[in-house]
Amino acid sequence: MTDLSRLSPVFSPGEVWLVGAGPGDPGLLTVHALNALAQADAVVHDALIGEGVLSLARDGAVLEYAGKRGGRPSAQQDAICERLIALARAGKRVLRLKGGDPFVFGRGGEEALALARAGIRFRIVPGVSSGLAALAQHGVPATTRDTNHAVILATGHCAADGESVDWEALARAGAPIVLYMAVANLGGIAEALIRGGLAPTTPTLVVHGATTARETLLEAPLAQLPSLADGGAIASPAIVAVGAIAAFRQAIAEHVQAFRQAVGS
Ligand code: SAH
Secondary structure (H helix, E strand, O other): OOOHHHHOOOOOOOOEEEEEOEOOOHHHOOHHHHHHHHHOOEEEEOOOOOHHHHOOOOOOOEEEEOOOOOOOOOOOHHHHHHHHHHHHHOOOOEEEEEOEOOOOOOOHHHHHHHHHHHOOOEEEEOOOOHHHHHHHHOOOOOOEOOOEOOOEEEEOOOOOOOOOOOHHHHHHHOOOEEEEOOOOOHHHHHHHHHHOOOOOOOEEEEEEOOOOOOOEEEEEEHHHHHHHHHOOOOOOOEEEEEOHHHHHHHHHHHHOOOHHHHHOO
16 A cells, blocks of 8 residues: 655754645544644544544644633634644644634634744645535535535634624525534524525535534425524534535435445444
């Protein structure tokens, strides 16, 4: 078999690699991510990085949790950036491991900027974003020639209070919408999309824990999302897809075998 380590550069001491770990299934790591795990001295990871991925870190690597999810100790973004810089200056090979793709709603941009300003050498390794993986996992293409020539990725959670997506304008754009971090505000978002012109019957797909052992799938018309969300039927982390593509699943559902079933994880 090919020696996969030859496909990635050497991870030098004092460098930071800002790496996407994909949606959860370790099989969806990139070769660069796998090689980074095999070489890193310190792995600074988010809450959404599962055991299956972390267990691939080299023996002796120090794992540091730096997540920001509700209910867990919260690390401020500045403190995370300072920690990455301090580890790199101490001569460590620092793997900053983020869920999905580091530059899709992942604050990877902020961390890259902080590293650049501090004069730290770093690499950025893209990952499989959960929004696209959650769809593909269930046989839903993000685009088809019959339904859409554009797709919108949007966050349901905004950094600053009062700063929000213009949902009615997104509805008018007519492209399917893939929502990240939307569980807490889902009722309000669904209502705003309907006000913006989307039919209450618009198909939606909610995938919780995509590509992990706890994955669940829920399909419902858009108008039902507020009551499902209020009733606690939708838990985070979840991807919510809104639009005609969501209905595509029915056409091939019986035949789709997700990889997580194949490997029994
Ligand atoms: N950079 C990440 C997104 C980080 S924001 C990416 O590209 O995927 C965190 C949000 O991602 C969660 O609130 C959820 O909406 C989504 N998410 C991450 N992993 C997920 C998974 N396995 N299943 C469903 N949603 C997931």
